[in-house]
Amino acid sequence: MPLPFLTADHAYEAAEDVPLPFDDRDRWRRPYRPGPCRVGSAAVLLLLASYVLFAAVIIAFTGTLTEAGVVFGIALLVVAVALRMLRMGVWVSAAGLRxxxxxGTRTVAWNLVVAVRTVQQPVRWLGLPRTVQGQALSLVRQGRAPEDEQPLLTTHxxxxxxxxxxxxxxxxxIEAWAAENRHG
Known part of the structure; x- marks a missing residue:
């Protein structure tokens, strides 16, 4: 079963001279692959969900259906968390940046984007409170100070x-998408 949210469109890797080689610009796409930390965490959660589902089957045969239903619900919750983790990230289309x-999900139309740029700044390490020096891709929107925005992507x-x-x-x-769609 193909999982389109797990892969990225990599036509841009083959065509180095064209920054946006996509034919269907209205389709939302993530211009990068999920990292090994994200994929590994989701794999561990899916492995845990398989054990919980197996436990639900055993409980269904030996216990009550209510207990099995609760355990099955927990397994479905773990699967939903793993899939949401894989879906997290920055997505682009001709409509805007998501x-x-x-x-939650926030979408910004390209006409509200003033600039998308890479800056050197302290960034959060794996989303934890600890910060380290790194690079961040920041979004500057109309009517908002750049300090109010969280970075879209960081090196950590x-x-x-x-x-x-x-x-x-x-x-x-992402900067190429912004440049083409803000002015095009």
């Missing part, structure tokens, strides 16, 4: 930790 978080996030070239490629691609 930041998918764990609990779950997608780009120990993968600086992947961060650079993703940041360049």
């Amino acid at each position: 930041r998918v978080g764990f609990l 996030s779950a997608d780009f930790l120990a993968r600086p070239e992947a961060f650079d490629r993703a940041a360049d691609t």
Whole structure:
């Protein structure tokens, strides 16, 4: 079963001279692959969910259906958390830029974007309160100060930790989308 949210469109890797080689610009796409930390965490959660589902089957045969239903519900919750973790990130289309978080999604139309740029600043390490020096892709919107915005991508996030070239490629691609769609 294909999981389109797990893979990124990598036509831009093959066509180095064209920054946006996509034919269907209206489709939302993530211009990078999820990092090994994110994929590994989701895999561990799915493994845990398989054990919980197996426990639900055993409980269904030996216990009550109510207890089995509760355990089955817990397994479905763990699967939903794992899939949401894989879906998190920055997505782009001709309509705008979408930041998918764990609990919410925010979309910004390209006409509200003033600039998208890479800056050197302290960034959170894997989303934890600890900060380290790194790079961040920041979004500047009309009517908002740049300090009010959280970075879109950082070099120390779950997608780009120990993968600086992947961060650079993703940041360049998002900046190209912004440049083309703000003025085009």
